[in-house]
Amino acid sequence: MSKTRESYVRPLDLKHGRVELAHGSGGRAMAQLIEELFARHFDNAYLRQGDDGAVLPMPRVDNANGVPVPAGRLVMSTDAHVVSPLFFPGGDIGSLAVHGTINDVAMMGATPLWLSASFILEEGFALADLARIVVSMAQASREAGVPVVTGDTKVVEQGKADGVYITTAGIGVLAEGVTLSGNRARPGDLVLLSGSIGEHGMAIMAARENLEFASPIVSDSAALHGLVAAMLATGADIRCLRDPTRGGVATTLNEIARQSGVGMLLDEAAIPVQPAVAGVCEFLGLDPLYVANEGKLLAVVAAADAERVLAVMRAHPLGQHAARIGEVIVDSHHFVQMTTGLGGTRIVDWLNGDPLPRIC
């Protein structure tokens, strides 16, 4: 045993300290940041291995007889997060980074199992803010039951980034027989939406523009894999699931229409929008159909099964306001059309340009 006394390492100053270039240099400072912040809050057996990557068990799924067998198919997805501001009503970049990737995996019909997280930090970023983000991220991950099993940290010079960017990747496992894809919508199918739209985008926008309202708009950021599991458990013929993030419901439905070579006809009156969101949208000249959501999903479902799926959605806390908002129709132009509340018809086009940059 060495007689040399272990040198004293002053703990990270999480109150007044700031990110320094050394925190990304690969040396002791980085090891300390990882140990005292990331590893401490994300703590789990895979991360504790402390190696360059996580060694994970082969996931198992139940076969037709209910016997667990090695999974035949995995789903992997990744999502970068650059939202500004970093903290907003209803969440922050940390919880968003967890929910965003879990939802991408869940929209494939998979059960998300593990996440990776990579941080790009700007020199000078307050460690207190970083700690707040990591704590929130760890909590979101714990609540979702999807651990962060590996990660990375880089630091760039001041002015080369905006505080913190977080990229997460997720791996999930697909049960046998589940095949969801944007190319499976067929004329006659119905379009279901899990709740009111535009809350995330408008929460960010209101925070950015310092808009004050009687009741603040709260981001809907949430992990949707539980809702998806409940929907899939019905055994209904669900053709496709998508979370309408950037570009909103309008853009997501256009993607599906193009992929499937179909058209859609929506009913504006059936699309739930909170009055506060409708109000801010009006104020800023935006259409809620194009505003980002982070805790909503769209489902294209065979007409015969739609009521059953809708009932299950409404029974779930994240789908209480689920609604049938339209149907899939034959259209060689792949237009998404909508009967307006007024009683006319119009196209709901792809998002044009980017009225709301850095929303997620």
Place this chain on the structure above:
Amino acid sequence: MEPSKKRANVLRYIDEFRDGNHARGIAAAIARATRPDRQYAFMEFCGGHTHAISRHGVTDLLPQNLRMVHGPGCPVCVLPIGRIDMAIDLALTHGAIVCSYGDCLRVPASGGLSMMKVRAAVSKGGGDIRMVYSAADALKTAQDNPERQVVFFAIGFETTTPPTAVVIKQAAALGLKNFSVFCCHVLTPPAMHHILATRQPSDIVLDGFVGPAHVSTVIGSAPYAVFATHYRKPVVIAGFEPLDVMQAILMLLRQVNEGRAEIENEFTRAVTPEGNRKAQALMAEVLELRDEFEWRGLGVMPHSALKIRSEFATFDAERRFGLAYRVVPDNKACECGAILRGVKRPQDCAIFGTVCTPENPVGSCMVSSEGACAAHYSYGRYRS
């Protein structure tokens, strides 16, 4: 009442003006008032009306023999290329921070440029062009960057003019040395005159106007009287909600059927005959008529735009930087001019929806959401 609460209450009145039941009622009245033996054509002057008509599918609720003709009331659309070039020049040659409303950024300028492209290349020899939501944002940018020249690219009709006058006065009061305004504000009545005065026998006959909403809150309803007396055209000032537009159409129909040509006000909840006197006084104090101004599509029109008075010359970017206006012809294939005069429809343009799309606009009418081409492309192109 606290301000935030007030705003929230104001914003509640949205659904009331988009109600389907009311719409059906007005549509039925319009159908009854429409004589089957003739055609009707009304021009909605404002892009705000064009947008409301398209977004809410108002056309579907109108009879076949009643046509809405889109007017030139889209601030971005009527700005000629030469003016965009000047704004780009301010950023590129004079190194100024140019603050612009977002709509302007994508308008094609000379040499394949746009303010968006110039801005994207800022670190590689491009210019510092920033998007602002208000004139006040531009003033703040100047205060935040005392070492830089900051120019507010002021565009729009009478609606956006008073805030421009306010920031010029504020800049004068603060003694700001690094702030100026590139004033491209235009006026509504001269454009309406021009449209009526230059009508050719082959052009579609306009039976009346849906008059501006927000512009009229500033100038009032009185300035339109001449269109009734001189041109015998009814004008109904209408709000920007779809039911406002439908009610105005019904009022226009009744006037036409009864042989009346009057100025009526559907938008009484916001517009008075005399308008906003305070705003008018502010404009008159800081700004004055230009002898002439070139509009896209409508050409050079006398007394149709505003410039900064000599008392405030130090805040006039054109004077401060010695800018000169240069006429730049529109793209030959682009029909924006005829569309802005209400002579052609977007779908009459050979490049509509093919070469010219919102993603890659050739003409200005495809840029702003208030532009006739963008509105038709985004909301109504399945019809054509």
